[in-house]
Amino acid sequence: MNVMEHLPALIIAIPLLAAFLTPLVDKISKKVRNAVVFIALAATFILTIFLVQDVFENGIMIYVMGASNPTQTIPMQAAVPIRIVLEIDGLSAFMALISVLIALIGLIYSFSHVEERGGKFYTLFLLMLVGMLGMELTGDLFNLFVFLEIASIASAALITYEFKRGSTTEAALKYIVISSIAALFVLFAIGLLYGEYDLLNMAAIAKAIKITGLSNIDMIALILFFAAFAMKAGAAPMHMWMPDAYGEAPGAVSMVLIAVTQASLYALLRVCFTIYADSLHVVIPAAIIIFGLISIFIGVTMALIQDDIKRLIAYAAVAEVGYILLAIGVGLYGVLNNEVELYARKALQGGIFHIFNDILDIGLLFLVAGGIIYITKERNLNKLGGLAHSMKYTSILFLIGLAAVAGLPPMNGFASKIMIYESVYKVSPILSIVAILASIIMLAIFVKIFHSVFTGPKISEQKDVPKLMLASMIILAALIIFFGLFPDIIINNIVNPAVNALIENAAYISNVMG
Amino acid sequence: MKNEEMNEGKMTVIVQTIAALLFPLALIFSFYVIMHGHLTPGGGFQGGAIGASAVVLLIVAYGVKHVEEKMSEGGFSVFESLGGLIFVVVAIFGLFLATSFLANFLVNEPIFGKIPGWGESPLNSGGILPILNIAVGMKVIGGLSAVVLILALISREGEEK
Numbered sequence: 001m002n003v004m005e006h007l008p009a010l011i012i013a014i015p016l017l018a019a020f021l022t023p024l025v026d027k028i029s030k031k032v033r034n035a036v037v038f039i040a041l042a043a044t045f046i047l048t049i050f051l052v053q054d055v056f057e058n059g060i061m062i063y064v065m066g067a068s069n070p071t072q073t074i075p076m077q078a079a080v081p082i083r084i085v086l087e088i089d090g091l092s093a094f095m096a097l098i099s100v101l102i103a104l105i106g107l108i109y110s111f112s113h114v115e116e117r118g119g120k121f122y123t124l125f126l127l128m129l130v131g132m133l134g135m136e137l138t139g140d141l142f143n144l145f146v147f148l149e150i151a152s153i154a155s156a157a158l159i160t161y162e163f164k165r166g167s168t169t170e171a172a173l174k175y176i177v178i179s180s181i182a183a184l185f186v187l188f189a190i191g192l193l194y195g196e197y198d199l200l201n202m203a204a205i206a207k208a209i210k211i212t213g214l215s216n217i218d219m220i221a222l223i224l225f226f227a228a229f230a231m232k233a234g235a236a237p238m239h240m241w242m243p244d245a246y247g248e249a250p251g252a253v254s255m256v257l258i259a260v261t262q263a264s265l266y267a268l269l270r271v272c273f274t275i276y277a278d279s280l281h282v283v284i285p286a287a288i289i290i291f292g293l294i295s296i297f298i299g300v301t302m303a304l305i306q307d308d309i310k311r312l313i314a315y316a317a318v319a320e321v322g323y324i325l326l327a328i329g330v331g332l333y334g335v336l337n338n339e340v341e342l343y344a345r346k347a348l349q350g351g352i353f354h355i356f357n358d359i360l361d362i363g364l365l366f367l368v369a370g371g372i373i374y375i376t377k378e379r380n381l382n383k384l385g386g387l388a389h390s391m392k393y394t395s396i397l398f399l400i401g402l403a404a405v406a407g408l409p410p411m412n413g414f415a416s417k418i419m420i421y422e423s424v425y426k427v428s429p430i431l432s433i434v435a436i437l438a439s440i441i442m443l444a445i446f447v448k449i450f451h452s453v454f455t456g457p458k459i460s461e462q463k464d465v466p467k468l469m470l471a472s473m474i475i476l477a478a479l480i481i482f483f484g485l486f487p488d489i490i491i492n493n494i495v496n497p498a499v500n501a502l503i504e505n506a507a508y509i510s511n512v513m514g
Numbered sequence: 515m516k517n518e519e520m521n522e523g524k525m526t527v528i529v530q531t532i533a534a535l536l537f538p539l540a541l542i543f544s545f546y547v548i549m550h551g552h553l554t555p556g557g558g559f560q561g562g563a564i565g566a567s568a569v570v571l572l573i574v575a576y577g578v579k580h581v582e583e584k585m586s587e588g589g590f591s592v593f594e595s596l597g598g599l600i601f602v603v604v605a606i607f608g609l610f611l612a613t614s615f616l617a618n619f620l621v622n623e624p625i626f627g628k629i630p631g632w633g634e635s636p637l638n639s640g641g642i643l644p645i646l647n648i649a650v651g652m653k654v655i656g657g658l659s660a661v662v663l664i665l666a667l668i669s670r671e672g673e674e675k
Contacts, residue, residue, distance in 0.1 A: 006615060009609065010609075013605065019598070020598035024596070061660060063615075064614065066608065067614055068617070186669075451672075
């Protein structure tokens with residue numbers, strides 16, 4: 001058995017195995033349980049790094065579940081792929097790397113304070129990771145739907161895990177209702193495509209659409225996919241669940257929820273760039289750009305008036321999604337108009353890079369906010385104050401996150417935002433003006449938080465956050481600074497393969513269909 | 515006396531006796547649907563749902579308090595996790611013993627039959643398929659029963675208040 005060949009299946013199987021093992025081990029010993037969860041996640045992380053390296057060096061990787069030859073997608077007697085195919089290209093590998101990295105950091109953070117009834121927390125946490133990874137690695141539409149459901153249900157349960165307030169239950173209920181509606185849309189669209197082509201494999205459907213052209217049913221399916229995934233990705237005006245869910249969830253879960261949201265964003269990219277690709281009407285990129293602008297605008301303006309610290313960061317997260325959508329919409333527009341080298345490549349580089357930066361920046365802020373709530377049991381900005389006296393390290397980490405989100409130069413947020421500003425300017429200057437203005441408002445918002453939470457006279461004696469919490473935040477902050485100082489390394493080695501996978505979709509199809 | 519029993523959520527002796535008679539039958543039918551999953555319509559999920567409905571029958575007839583004394587939510591959770599664990603372990607065995615994740619490594623062994631060719635007679639033993647069906651069945655029985663039991667307990671507490 002060659003491990004390298006089976007990497008895609010193992011990356012999904014190991015967290016799944018650990019997820020079902022934890023409730024049993026939990027009955028024996030809490031320490032053993034923590035060790036099992038950590039070892040499983042660390043192993044998944046290492047395997048993901050191998051996978052990413054392999055995909056970036058040797059191109060697309062294929063894995064067929066249950067087949068006698070895992071790389072033979074089309075069985076002997078058939079003409080189309082029948083089994084479940086995992087297909088990993090540059091973009092899938094990039095997204096999988098983000099998901100596992102963030103889950104690992106979130107796990108370290110959770111170890112510091114999740115103890116009681118912890119077995120179920122870790123089961124749900126691992127299932128959420130399985131859902132994300134499955135969505136990102138699979139090459140099969142129905143499989144995508146199943147993993148979307150796994151991720152949604154696990155996240156909804158995790159949102160209510162730590163805090164038992166009425167609004168927490170409301171947030172989780174809203175999340176599960178929105179997720180179910182989105183999942184039903186996706187299922188309906190898959191049904192339409194399956195009825196038309198008798199196919200579930202994404203590459204096979206993409207080839208069929210390429211050959212037969214866009215039918216009316218394809219268009220209906222596209223609209224359903226688009227609406228569902230944009231809703232799950234939190235594009236305004238379909239963002240109403242996001243501030244609730246992010247704001248009410250425990251700190252680490254808020255951060256990992258961003259990765260779940262981005263898995264839906266990945267599905268949107270896969271549908272637009274791979275399945276429909278050249279047959280897309282230019283209305284779709286225009287819609288993505290408009291959604292992006294609305295998200296940026298609503299995100300920053302609503303963040304201005306919040307006084308709940310986590311809810312405020314959640315609105316900032318909406319704005320960050322807006323930046324990604326703006327860049328990706330411009331990129332798609334350029335690809336459809338054959339202006340790849342003019343601006344589309346740069347826009348996509350900026351957008352994809354910003355996916356990583358968004359989760360690092362907003363994730364760090366969520367972790368800091370989670371730490372503040374854990375120590376002070378208070379989430380109202382008007383009642384917090386003077387925490388820098390007792391929480392020195394946390395306040396420095398918050399400053400780093402603040403600068404990164406606002407896009408100040410030495411941080412990673414600047415590296416990706418400047419690429420977005422430059423590239424969208426070539427389509428329309430108004431786009432980049434809105435983006436830059438929003439960035440400035442974002443700085444004002446976070447300076448306001450910093451001022452009201454950390455500065456001022458000491459209100460009460462507090463200790464700093466637990467060590468493991470601090471460690472996970474420091475890892476994030478180190479990544480933020482590293483990405484900001486050496487953006488070229490990241491763009492050349494990690495972002496460019498993903499961008500190439502988006503622009504050239506022919507390889508994705510030919511690897512499955514031969 | 516009747517009122518007291520009603521308050522505990524119990525039904526009459528007739529219903530209780532019939533439920534006691536039907537419970538093993540429902541479980542046997544559940545097991546049949548699970549074991550025949552690879553040959554006839556049905557399978558792990560459907561059979562598991564039938565099995566969980568047997569537990570619901572007991573809750574309706576005997577009241578949730580009585581049922582909870584015999585079978586706890588924790589027990590169901592363990593049962594459910596075991597089901598999930600068996601599924602993944604069997605799938606990983608496929609990777610080690612045969613060619614790929616979820617590969618059918620038991621097929622073509624003496625007692626497990628062979629994969630029929632294109633258009634040949636049906637496969638009487640599905641290799642790992644019945645094992646996977648049992649695992650899914652365990653997961654569904656455990657999961658659905660635990661959910662029903664907890665919902666019944668919560669609504670019971672609500673009534674008492």
